Amino acid sequence: MEILREADLVKQNLYTVKIRSYKAPMTRKAEPARKVTRRAGRAAPTRGLRSRSGSRSAKEDTPYHHGALRDALLQAAERVLERDGLAGLTLRAVAREAGVSHAAPTHHFGDLSGLVSELAAIGFRQFNAAMAAACTPDTPYPGKGLARAKAYIAYAQAHPGMYGLMFRTERLDYSRPSLHEAAEASFAGLAGAIAASRHEQIEEGALTLNQAAAIARAWSLVHGFTMLLLDGRIEDILRRLPAGTDAEMLLDTMLKLAMVKPQAS
8 A cells, every 4th residue: 555655646746747847838938928018018108108299299380270370381482482493382392391291281272373372462462562662652753663663673683483473374363362452452553653654543444555555664664674684684785884884774774764755645
């Protein structure tokens, strides 16, 4: 019996050893899983930080909400236009310049035509203000005409991209109220200057042929001179003139020659 009990103990010991041997590899295999779990647990705060970072970005963008984004986009569009020209003015370029999503310009302006039309409206308002500030109501006509012409050209030289856009009719949507009103105000200023030179009233919506010819002549002269100046073509004329003659002197002489006694309409 004693021998049988010893045999049973041996079997039990062998069984215990086998169980322990089996559990040991299982335990080792389970450890990597626990480590992975811990790594995953450590990665979780990183996702939380990204989320908080996103919240900070949203807060930083807050000033662009409630209507401010539209103005920021137009300012960005003007910078792109003056830096890269009309060819570089795209919705994506404007969004990139403003630091907002590519969808933002579309949301506010619809398409590129809408954006450039609103930008041109700003240009016309600046343009009109510059010419209005160039002279006072008491300035006599010859001086007023010269001052307005010089302000016209000075604006174009300071904002060549904007000036070029304002007269690119095929890119603009004049059905937009802001652009229509700004462009009409610009024409009214020109018509008013011509009316003063002719000592008569001009109805903008019902011009006589002589009045229309006077407006077109004045506009063609100043606009043509401006484009030649911006393109560097005036230099070819100036180099043929006596030393010391500059573009302003040439313009003054052109305007004086154009000022003839108005004919009755």
